[in-house]
Amino acid sequence: MTGYLPPGLKELFAPREPLPYAKPLDRDPRARRGPRLTGISQYIGLFEDPAIAASLPKPETLEQRRERVRAQRQVRARARARSRAKTEPRHTTDGGGT
Numbered sequence: 001m002t003g004y005l006p007p008g009l010k011e012l013f014a015p016r017e018p019l020p021y022a023k024p025l026d027r028d029p030r031a032r033r034g035p036r037l038t039g040i041s042q043y044i045g046l047f048e049d050p051a052i053a054a055s056l057p058k059p060e061t062l063e064q065r066r067e068r069v070r071a072q073r074q075v076r077a078r079a080r081a082r083s084r085a086k087t088e089p090r091h092t093t094d095g096g097g098t
Helices: 007-012 041-047 050-055 062-087
Strands: none
Touching: none
16 A cells, blocks of 8 residues: 555655664563562551441442332332322323313
């Protein structure tokens, strides 16, 4: 596709010279190890008091939230239906009018 471009645009797609090799500053990267990582379980006791943690409310799970919202919607729908039934006339099928 680039064969159809004018020379000025072809230059934009031309490959560049490879980057020069730079020696690593410290050690061979293959021989280098990262920092030693340890767990934090030994420090949990410093942050959390078990007496307070037991009294905290547990967060609502997704399933519990869905069930709560579903129940609230049903209550609102029933209330809306009751108010509509009081204000709107009933529709009958006895042929009383069309």
